[in-house]
Amino acid sequence: MSVDSLLSVEAYEPTAAFTQLTPVHDASNAHGWWRSAVIYQIYPRSFRDLNGDGVGDLAGITAELGQLASLGVDAVWLSPFYRSPQRDAGYDVSDYCDVDPLFGTLADFDALIAEANRLNLRVIADLVPNHCSDQHVAFQAALHADPHSPERNMFIFRDGQGPDGNEPPNNWQSHFGGSAWTRIIEADGRPGQWFLHLFDSSQPDFNWDNPAVHAEFERVLRFWLDRGISGFRVDVAHALVKAAGLPNWGGRADGNSSDGFPGQDAPMFGQPALHDIYRRWRSILEEYGPDRILCAEANVDPLPRLAQWVRPDEMHQAFNFPYLHAGLDVYRLRHTITDSLVSLDAVGAPSTWVLSNHDVVRHVSRFGYDGPGPRDGDGIGPDDLHPNEELGRRRAAAATMFMLGLPGGAYLYQGEELGLPDSTNIPAALRQDPTFSRTGGARIGRDGCRVPLPWRSEDANAGFGDGRDPWLPQPESWPALARDKQESDPASHLNLYRAMLAERAALRLGEGSLAWVEDYCSGSSLAYLNGNILVVMNTGDHPMPLPPGELILRSSAAVGAEPQAADQISSGETIWLKAS
Template identity: 55%
Template sequence: MNTTPTTTQDTTGGPATGWWTEAVIYQIYPRSFADSDGDGFGDLPGITARLGHLAELGVDAVWLSPFYPSPQADAGYDVADYRDVDPLFGRLEDADKLIAEARAKGLKVIVDLVPNHTSSAHRWFTAALAAGPGSPERARYVFRDGLGPDGAQPPNDWQSVFGGPAWTRVTDPDGRPGQWYLHLFDTAQPDLNWDHPEVRAEFLDILRFWLDRGVDGFRVDVAHGLIKQADLADWQEPQEILSGAEVAKPRPPMWDQDGVHEIYREWRRLLDSYGGDRILVAEAWVEPAERLVRYVRPDEMHQAFNFEYLLAAWTAPAQYAVITRSLEATDAVGAPTTWVLSNHDVVRHASRLGLPTTLTGGRPNGIGAGDPQPDAPTGLRRARAATLLMLALPGSAYLYQGEELGLPEHTTMPDEARQDPTWARSGHTVPGRDGCRVPIPWEADAPSYGFGPTDASWLPQPPSWAEYALDRQRGVPGSTYELYRTALRLRREHGLGRGTLRWLSSGDEVLTFANDGVTVLTNFGSAPVPAPAGELLASSAPLDPDGRVPTDVTVWLRT
């Protein structure tokens, strides 16, 4: 019985033009990609030395997570200086060399921008603490007097995304308890006041600094959080980075406020003045899709990550619904849809899809040794099928480092090794994101699996990493790495990123659509299903003896 329409439907990726509309972009988490000096932390020279891997893989661009000077309270998302490189990762000249080498290999470079908050070590915040209440220095941040006769209560009831209160009280220069400052994340990440013209001018100058150095765009961290509701009203719902999935529900006062769009229109004008198709990418945890696409209207950003797709259940009806809704929403504003399955903030999809919750959607915030463990073979099989489904969709797609190797989450990491602030702020109840950030394996028999020249690794690598190493997969038919390489080549050859999606069937167990000259079929059911002739690629092979598609398999076929 079908629960979704089976009529043919045409849906495109929108009329926008530019390299980003169909690009496959590879996220690099610098501290975990490649370590050139053996200190256990990845760095910019290490990335530069491995750019050949990305060119061979067949991606179009790289996105670099933060490499700026930082105390590393949140792995670099607490920025102390937006115009330099942390010595942990190299020097500014290393960034210039990386950009030049990437361009020589045909790769665009996108860098992370963190505008919602700075580090508490940023010169602005240290000046704010020294200057005291009512000062121009404090006006750059969100400082408020506390409640109660002695101001001992926080200004409102907001909670941090990482757990605990979103407010911290400071000690004034005279030694007495003072005002409170807002931090929607860690205490070391004070929120900026984006109603202040000096904050807006500063970030325009930061954009110019990196544009002048040749970057091709910016991924904007917490893009939906810059503007807060003016009255800072209490919010008694659970704190989530998502803005809320239901249109009828009020939006949280800290997320997805309409004022953010004025900021991005100004940024877009600046990028357009540079030419060369420089882009803005929104990390906006916004639902429903109709709210998300406001960020990619023609005069704002170019892309917005589709987190509703990432969170969707692994069922045919759920996948049909989110794909259709996403494409229709972005079509309405003339933008491409930007698909994603994994990144540095979520459980890797090779593990997430092996959990029982796969069939209901959602995601855990990390997996610990004492938690229910994913079914590894099922997770990898579904991950390969999900990736092949995603790469056949019109629009752009993002890959997270190591997913081309089929890397799972490190789900048995010792608690004492955890560094994500979520772990500490939740009272050691939420594992957090360390499991998806473990340094990736390049060579099975090398120290740190080839991550660096020594055994040092800032997070422990599990013993199973050897089987996923690149040198165990390159040139091996059927390996996850070779599946990605082939899929990216065929996606490019058939123009799937700029194609048109036409649903052929959408039932309880099977999805089938055509994208120009390719038919794509995914079997979500428990029994094999017939497949048309003309197989181009299958996520798992071989098909059964009768040529049928087994469960949790995606196939591409010539139309």
């Protein structure tokens, strides 16, 4: 039986406008704020610089939290702000229980939590348990200890292969390019063991076969829960445990499926022992009450396998990467949405939806191509074909409206509410993503989606900060997209987001149902009914008729483009309509 036919059509009332509905998901009455929440990702170094050093800080976040409350989000997720040498923008942690001076102090963090509580915003912190910085005290101790010592056992050290151990222990590759192994010099000055790093060579992987590692991270969880955090987004949650014996792998470094190498066989990802770790973490969070959550950055496929991460005693949410990568392909979108809802309904979990984050090209730029755009994980460089921003912004507005009508939770990435594109002209000398340096510039990396935000169009650095130049240069076009300039424009991207989030909350769409409306599904359009709200997205080159009903919102307002006719859905437009 097709997953599209698992629910009864009797739950819906067909109208004259709809002759065929395909139910997928019933409305949920399960408790839990996260099940329908809109969570806003803050990339701290690029959000707001209050002390003028060119880098965003916790005080800057606190100063602007009111803007996010007025936007209509339910919670914020902070990318890493811990002590770090910043080799990978804070994902190389040297102390998990302190704030890096670049961002402020623990007192600044406490002030942020207090202001968020005042505004009824929850705060989720990024946790990076797969690896740390090579400056972490535990790794420094391992470097100075004997091979096979307890200090070395906190990490994954192995003897090399070949004559004199000159070859890496296996053929695993780093996500950032090159080998996933680096050889150290022992205390006696001779070449010694190799350590594993799935990412940069400054980010050694922890050994999660060691109970001492478990104990350390349980301490870290409690430290931040005691300070009022509402939960954790767990970085590369699928990578902590490696297969016994560390067997060779001929597939992709990121573990995604490729010909002959299904992702479920990747020996560095998705191992069964992971689930016991997260069951233990879930029990710790529940000691603090029912509203603390875990969200997995678990890039595993297929979707029914992802559902294993959000069973009732494990994670609360998992990022839906297949949805992010589906783009505007209506067939792929429909399959992904259906598969997501059915797979997650089977374990009683909500789906999440997302279009942009700090690791991918912003969707305004991704959707600005009529042909192939940048490959996943890479940015857009000065010598690449640049997207059509006007086209991309129109399509991005439509895609976001389509996403926010779906039942479940949603994640927004800072600046997308302003319609920001990627920065495409960052000089090579200013790029900071280790992907760029480790591949000799062959891969542009992710700097383009991480550029500091424009807040006030007439201020220095577009209001990001009035001191030093921002850590990454802002495009010349960004003052025109600044928040203050969009505030007073009823047709701005910002005000469309506010309208969408307000209507989404008022109509309780995150708690709703989904049935495909076949009458408006085609090779260039996709339509679903959430309760009595009809959502239609037209991805084709030509307008399509507007269904009967009460029009609530149309995405064309975000780019100031009037539809071709009041009774049509324009090319690249989404509408929300109360079905008659």
